[in-house]
Amino acid sequence: MIDVVLRENEASRPRTGAAALAAMLGALAAAWLAPAGPAGRVGAALPFLVMAVLARRRPMLAAALAAVGVLAGATTEGAAPAWFVAAAWVVGAAFPFHLVHEGLRREVDDVVMELLVLGQPGVAWMHRVIEADPELGEGPAAQLLLRIFVVSAVVQAGLSLVRRSPGRAVGSIAFAQTSLILAGTCSGEVGWSAARALVLSAALGSAVLLAVVGDLERNRRLGLDHDHGLAAVAPDHHWIFALAGWLFVGMPGGIAFFAEDLLFHAILERSPVGTMFFVVAMGLGVVGFFRVYVALFAGPPDRHEAPRRMDPARRRVLVLLLALLVLGGLTPGATT
Amino acid sequence: MITTIVAALLVVTLAAPALIGLLALATGRVPEKLAGGAAVLQSVLVAGGVATLVLAYLRQDAPVVEVAFPPLLVHADYSWRPTFLVDRLSLSYAALVSVVYPTVVRFSLDQMHREPGATRYWLLVTSFAAGLMLISLSGNVDVLYVGWELVGTCSVMLIGFFVGQARAAHNALRALVYYRIGDAALLGAAAWMHHAFPAAEFSHFGEDSTVATAKIVAAALLLATLAKSAQLPLSPWLHRAMEGPAASSAIFYGALSVHLGPFLLLRTAGLWLPFPGIRWAMAAIGLATALYASTVGRTRPDAKTALAYATMTQLGFVFVEVAAGLHTLALVHVWANAGLRTWQFLRSSSLIQDLQDNPLVGADLRLQRRTAWARLLPAGAQRTIYLAALRQFWLDALQWRFVAAPVLAVFEGLARLEDRLWGPVLPPKEGP
Numbered sequence: 001m002i003d004v005v006l007r008e009n010e011a012s013r014p015r016t017g018a019a020a021l022a023a024m025l026g027a028l029a030a031a032w033l034a035p036a037g038p039a040g041r042v043g044a045a046l047p048f049l050v051m052a053v054l055a056r057r058r059p060m061l062a063a064a065l066a067a068v069g070v071l072a073g074a075t076t077e078g079a080a081p082a083w084f085v086a087a088a089w090v091v092g093a094a095f096p097f098h099l100v101h102e103g104l105r106r107e108v109d110d111v112v113m114e115l116l117v118l119g120q121p122g123v124a125w126m127h128r129v130i131e132a133d134p135e136l137g138e139g140p141a142a143q144l145l146l147r148i149f150v151v152s153a154v155v156q157a158g159l160s161l162v163r164r165s166p167g168r169a170v171g172s173i174a175f176a177q178t179s180l181i182l183a184g185t186c187s188g189e190v191g192w193s194a195a196r197a198l199v200l201s202a203a204l205g206s207a208v209l210l211a212v213v214g215d216l217e218r219n220r221r222l223g224l225d226h227d228h229g230l231a232a233v234a235p236d237h238h239w240i241f242a243l244a245g246w247l248f249v250g251m252p253g254g255i256a257f258f259a260e261d262l263l264f265h266a267i268l269e270r271s272p273v274g275t276m277f278f279v280v281a282m283g284l285g286v287v288g289f290f291r292v293y294v295a296l297f298a299g300p301p302d303r304h305e306a307p308r309r310m311d312p313a314r315r316r317v318l319v320l321l322l323a324l325l326v327l328g329g330l331t332p333g334a335t336t
Numbered sequence: 337m338i339t340t341i342v343a344a345l346l347v348v349t350l351a352a353p354a355l356i357g358l359l360a361l362a363t364g365r366v367p368e369k370l371a372g373g374a375a376v377l378q379s380v381l382v383a384g385g386v387a388t389l390v391l392a393y394l395r396q397d398a399p400v401v402e403v404a405f406p407p408l409l410v411h412a413d414y415s416w417r418p419t420f421l422v423d424r425l426s427l428s429y430a431a432l433v434s435v436v437y438p439t440v441v442r443f444s445l446d447q448m449h450r451e452p453g454a455t456r457y458w459l460l461v462t463s464f465a466a467g468l469m470l471i472s473l474s475g476n477v478d479v480l481y482v483g484w485e486l487v488g489t490c491s492v493m494l495i496g497f498f499v500g501q502a503r504a505a506h507n508a509l510r511a512l513v514y515y516r517i518g519d520a521a522l523l524g525a526a527a528w529m530h531h532a533f534p535a536a537e538f539s540h541f542g543e544d545s546t547v548a549t550a551k552i553v554a555a556a557l558l559l560a561t562l563a564k565s566a567q568l569p570l571s572p573w574l575h576r577a578m579e580g581p582a583a584s585s586a587i588f589y590g591a592l593s594v595h596l597g598p599f600l601l602l603r604t605a606g607l608w609l610p611f612p613g614i615r616w617a618m619a620a621i622g623l624a625t626a627l628y629a630s631t632v633g634r635t636r637p638d639a640k641t642a643l644a645y646a647t648m649t650q651l652g653f654v655f656v657e658v659a660a661g662l663h664t665l666a667l668v669h670v671w672a673n674a675g676l677r678t679w680q681f682l683r684s685s686s687l688i689q690d691l692q693d694n695p696l697v698g699a700d701l702r703l704q705r706r707t708a709w710a711r712l713l714p715a716g717a718q719r720t721i722y723l724a725a726l727r728q729f730w731l732d733a734l735q736w737r738f739v740a741a742p743v744l745a746v747f748e749g750l751a752r753l754e755d756r757l758w759g760p761v762l763p764p765k766e767g768p
Contacts, residue, residue, distance in 0.1 A: 061758070096753075103758040158747040190411050231499040232452075236364060239456070242493070243357075251489050252482045258409055258416065261478075265414050268527050279523055283516040290492070290512050298496065298505030319361050326357075332409040332416070 016054065016109050023050050024112060028119030036132055044128065045073030047121035048091075054108050061103040068100060072125050078133060081141035088129075088145050092122040092182045094152035098175065110167055114210050117174045118203045126185045127192065142186040143270060149186065150267070150274045153179035153281035160288030164224055166213045169292045173249065173285045174206040177256075180281065183274070184263045191266035197259035197328070197335045204325045205248030205256065208318050212241045215310060216296065224292065227299030236310035238297050240318055245293055247325045249286045254325045258332035338392050339403045342420050342473060345385040349469040352378035352462040360459065371458035372445055378462055379438035382469065386434035390427050399423060402475055402539055414530070419475035419537055428667050429599050430472040436591045436678050437465050443682050444583040457497060457581065464490040468592055471599070476537045477526040480600070484522060484564075487593050488515045494584040495577045507576035513740070514573040518563025525556035541606035554608035557600060558618060565597025565651050566644075567625045572732040574648055578640040582685050589644055590677030595670045598654045602663055615659040622655025628729065635726045639684040647677050 016024075027046035034043025048069030055061045068090055075087040090097050105113055130137035156176035163169035177198060184195030213222075216237055222228055231238040247254030260282060268275045310318075328335040352374045359366045393401065400423045407417040420426075444461065448454045467486030474480035492515065496508030529536040532549050545554075561567070566574035566589075577589050588594065601608070601618070608614045626649045633645030650673040657666040683690060713721070727733070 099757055102754040106758050162747045162751050227502045252485050264527050268531050279520045283520050290509055294505040294509050298499050299502035
């Protein structure tokens with residue numbers, strides 16, 4: 001039943017054109033690379049404005065995204081702490097402003113959401129604002145934001161336990177990591193080093209997981225309400241998903257392990273209460289990932305399901321990304 | 337000399353899973369013989385390495401030898417430095433690993449031959465051994481946590497090893513939840529040690545116990561051990577963990593992984609011994625678990641689950657011994673329990689044949705007499721206790737209903753918030 005629902009939902013979302021994807025990529029690049037000053041403001045606002053155009057079929061959503069973009073562009077160095085907190089809360093899509101992203105998810109195809117996870121425009125904006133005005137990153141405003149983001153991480157990680165599609169569940173875990181990354185940007189130099197490494201881990205890990213899910217869902221959507229038994233028919237997907245997933249959620253051997261350890265210490269210096277939420281978010285994320293793994297790969301396979309091997313070129317790319325995850329984990333000094 | 341042996345032991349232990357993992361990454365196909373051979377070589381080298389380490393330790397006079405390597409990560413006042421401790425406790429546990437692990441590897445060679453997923457099994461088992469050696473020889477909580485996580489991950493993946501059986505995978509998911517509770521407690525304790533203690537190495541825990549928040553850290557460590565050693569109230573996962581291959585059940589839940597709780601308590605004894613409250617709690621939990629597990633174990637219909645509860649019972653007593661300060665007795669008890677359970681788990685698959693062929697096995701079943709409880713309690717009470725034990729005193733159901741379900745309900749409610757704002761997953765149909 002849920003497979004039918006997901007198929008129909010997919011059919012109602014327009015496929016994002018090449019021009020729109022290029023605009024999105026350009027906007028994300030500008031968010032990270034644009035220097036301070038007017039170009040920086042444009043770079044900060046651009047990703048959200050592009051998303052507003054992509055969401056034009058839903059006026060309320062488009063308006064919300066445009067407002068986020070304006071807010072991002074209007075906030076740089078010299079902002080009052082209260083304004084900074086409010087802007088960061090919205091731009092960082094912390095709870096309940098994650099609802100804007102959820103609206104976008106219903107409107108665009110999965111590629112755009114994956115680009116968001118990889119591009120992390122909120123993190124780019126946050127880092128540039130704090131770098132331009134370091135006092136913002138040290139005062140009570142940063143403390144408050146840290147707590148907001150770790151609570152948001154718990155919410156997102158918990159949502160991964162109830163999502164009904166594997167892509168959304170993985171996306172929720174990725175958004176939980178984004179919230180932790182944003183908490184790291186509010187936690188001083190050590191926190192930013194950890195956040196940087198976690199950005200890399202989140203990008204690599206979610207890219208692999210979402211690619212595997214996307215490949216498995218090539219012919220039909222998979223719901224998480226029952227087990228699909230794909231381990232027997234898709235062994236390549238099985239072990240790549242398992243390995244990438246464990247590394248993604250912080251098993252020793254991947255970048256995320258040391259990044260989260262470093263982040264943990266950075267947050268602990270600033271907020272012991274925030275640390276508790278951090279630990280809870282991490283735990284929920286692990287359970288969320290394993291839930292997806294069990295639903296996709298456990299159980300007897302559907303007898304109509306044909307065995308499938310992963311395309312060799314795709315497999316090579318995913319293995320390379322996995323290798324980067326492991327290499328980064330073995331050389332934590334280089335990635336943090 | 338000891339530093340060199342420790343370094344060599346760690347390289348050897350980590351090399352096997354690294355080799356299997358790299359080959360799997362590069363080629364996608366690792367022959368079962370190669371993976372099994374790597375495990376055999378690892379087990380032999382671990383046994384030899386530990387024996388050499390024991391000899392080297394006995395030949396020198398210091399009761400504790402700390403081995404520190406250059407930090408892997410340094411940032412401001414934070415550093416991640418691999419530190420190892422060679423003392424009576426670490427060598428006792430490492431020696432236990434060096435005896436049990438090769439036994440299980442040898443058994444597994446036959447059991448896993450031509451079994452689908454055999455390579456996956458060997459990768460997990462060799463990784464598990466690496467985690468165990470890290471824990472055994474850990475000199476600080478950072479290294480211990482790496483091993484702890486590795487052991488937990490491998491344990492969960494092996495519970496769900498027969499991935500074609502949905503029940504096994506779902507039981508693995510349940511076990512993971514309990515493990516994460518323990519891991520969260522350990523992580524919290526670890527971070528606080530770095531934050532508040534003058535030194536986070538285990539060798540300094542005696543001084544660290546005077547820190548104001550040391551009691552909270554000790555309580556967190558106790559919580560971490562409850563999950564790993566299946567003590568109340570975090571015990572429902574253990575019988576669910578019997579889904580995996582008999583060899584992994586033996587090594588994890590009979591011998592090595594499940595005894596990591598007492599090991600951690602013994603390792604950190606300097607921290608919690610001064611706190612009577614923690615010790616009383618430890619003893620009470622151990623005693624309650626022993627009573628609970630011995631009662632429930634009598635109602636289990638299959639060999640492995642019965643053995644799981646038997647292990648839990650003995651672990652409860654070990655917790656009491658540790659709390660009472662009888663640490664040598666506790667270590668001996670761990671060795672004895674681990675050895676016995678390894679043998680029993682490995683033989684569990686052949687139980688029926690053993691009952692027929694081996695006069696020693698099942699003798700107590702054939703000669704069963706009424707127990708003291710059966711003579712003291714009225715029949716009605718026995719029946720009530722039996723029925724409650726059959727349902728594991730509803731521990732699993734109560735935890736699901738009053739802990740897990742409300743948490744999930746909160747997140748379900750938040751997910752419905754999105755549907756209310758943006759419409760359901762299925763948007764309204766358009767068209768003529």
